Amino acid sequence: MDADAVTRTYRRWAPIYDATFGRVTSPGRRRATAHVNASGGRVLEVGVGTGLALGHYGEGVEVTGIDFSEEMLALARDRVSAQGLSRVGGLRQMDARTLDFPDDSFDVVVAMYLISVVPEPQRVLAEMARVCKPEGEIVIVNHFAAETGPLNRLERFMGPFADRMGWHSDFEISTVLESGHVEEVAREGLAPLGLFTFLRLRPVKAAA
Numbered sequence: 001m002d003a004d005a006v007t008r009t010y011r012r013w014a015p016i017y018d019a020t021f022g023r024v025t026s027p028g029r030r031r032a033t034a035h036v037n038a039s040g041g042r043v044l045e046v047g048v049g050t051g052l053a054l055g056h057y058g059e060g061v062e063v064t065g066i067d068f069s070e071e072m073l074a075l076a077r078d079r080v081s082a083q084g085l086s087r088v089g090g091l092r093q094m095d096a097r098t099l100d101f102p103d104d105s106f107d108v109v110v111a112m113y114l115i116s117v118v119p120e121p122q123r124v125l126a127e128m129a130r131v132c133k134p135e136g137e138i139v140i141v142n143h144f145a146a147e148t149g150p151l152n153r154l155e156r157f158m159g160p161f162a163d164r165m166g167w168h169s170d171f172e173i174s175t176v177l178e179s180g181h182v183e184e185v186a187r188e189g190l191a192p193l194g195l196f197t198f199l200r201l202r203p204v205k206a207a208a
C-alpha cells in the first residue's frame with residue numbers, strides 16, 4: 001500500500017474498526033501488552049490506530065503512540081481522555097518510515113497488525129530497530145501468509161485487493177525475519193485458530 005492508500009483506507013475503517021477487525025484481533029493485543037508489562041519501561045507503539053491496546057498497559061510503562069492516519073489517531077485521543085489513561089505520554093501523527101525520535105529511545109517497540117499495512121516494511125523495521133535500545137525488544141503481532149493449503153490460496157487471491165482491505169493478506173514472515181534489522185527471540189501462534197503470530201525480536205543495530 002502507498003501512503004495515499006493508507007490515508008484513504010483508514011479514513012474509511014476508523015468509524016467501524018473497533019467493532020470489526022479490532023474485535024477479532026483482541027487476543028494479540030492482550031498477549032503483547034502482557035509481555036510488555038512484565039518488563040515495563042519506555043514503550044513506543046507504532047501504528048497505534050484507535051488505541052485499542054492503550055488501556056492494557058500496566059504500571060511501570062510509559063507509552064508513546066504514533067500513527068499515519070489522523071482519523072484513527074483522533075479516536076485514540078478520545079479514548080485516552082475518556083478513560084484517563086495516564087500511562088500514555090503522547091500520541092503523534094507520524095510516518096513509521098521516518099520516526100521522529102533519536103536512536104535508542106525506547107525499551108520496547110511494539111507494532112500490532114501494522115507490518116503488513118505499511119508501505120516499505122523493511123524501512124519501517126530499520127526505523128523500529130534504530131529507536132529501540134540495543135538491549136531492548138521489538139514486539140510484532142501480525143497475520144503472516146500460510147505456507148501451503150487452502151488458506152495460502154485464499155491469501156494469494158486476496159493479495160491484489162490490499163489497497164481496498166487495508167493490509168496485505170499474503171505478507172510473508174520472511175520479510176521480517178530476513179530483513180537484517182531484527183533477530184528472532186521467540187514466536188507463538190495466537191487465537192483465533194493460530195491465524196496471528198506473536199513475535200519477539202532483538203534489534204540489529206546499523207553499523208555507524
Ligand SMILES: C[S@@+](CC[C@H](N)C(=O)[O-])C[C@H]1O[C@@H](n2cnc3c(N)ncnc32)[C@H](O)[C@@H]1O
Nearest residue numbers: 010047048049067068069072095096112113118
Ligand atoms: C490494522 S491497523 C492496526 C491498529 C492498531 N495497532 C491495532 O492493534 O488495532 C493498522 C494501522 O497502521 C497505520 N499505518 C499504516 N501505515 C503507517 C505508516 N506508514 N506509519 C504509521 N502508521 C501507519 C494505519 O493508519 C492503521 O491505524
